[in-house]
Amino acid sequence: NFKQGLGELNSWADNIAKKVGASFFLTEKDGIPDIKNPKNKERLIAYLRDDNNVESVALLFMVNNYFRTDVSLPVNTMNGDDVEFAIVSYKYPSELAHNILHLFGAADLSPTLYRRHEKKIQELANIFQTTLCRTYTLEA
Structure with a gap:
């Protein structure tokens, strides 16, 4: 229960x-x-x-x-x-x-019991990845 x-x-x-x-x-x-x-x-x-x-x-x-x-x-x-x-x-x-x-x-960036819509998960992962890369780029 x-x-x-x-x-x-x-x-x-x-x-x-x-x-x-x-x-x-x-x-x-x-x-x-x-x-x-x-x-x-x-x-x-x-x-x-x-x-x-x-x-x-x-x-x-x-x-x-x-x-x-x-x-x-x-x-x-x-x-x-x-x-x-x-x-x-x-x-x-x-x-x-x-x-x-x-x-x-x-929220999770992977499929879970409550989060199953693959397209929305991928969109959020792409937004998160581009935001993270843009914010924390390392200068050579």
Whole structure:
């Protein structure tokens, strides 16, 4: 069941965020902490965003699937009810960049379950390639 699996992934990520949040040392004023340690993904991202004075934070969970099938999965990108995050076990920089771009709304440049129209994929790939080449040409 897709809905149940998504719920379990969100619960798993919340538990990890809680453990990460418990490891933070929070400053105190007059013996009172400024904020409580993050207890879920949403509070962890809010803490990191505020602590580093940035607008956006990409939450990636790197897992070690030793002798298992590798996984690359952006989660909660199709709904607005929960925090978007990605689970990645590949160690390739391109796969990490791919998942970070997914978290910020980028679509795949290859056929997927939701993206099958070959002509549109090729058009977008050509536009992306020419824009990339035009913007970052190396002078000889």
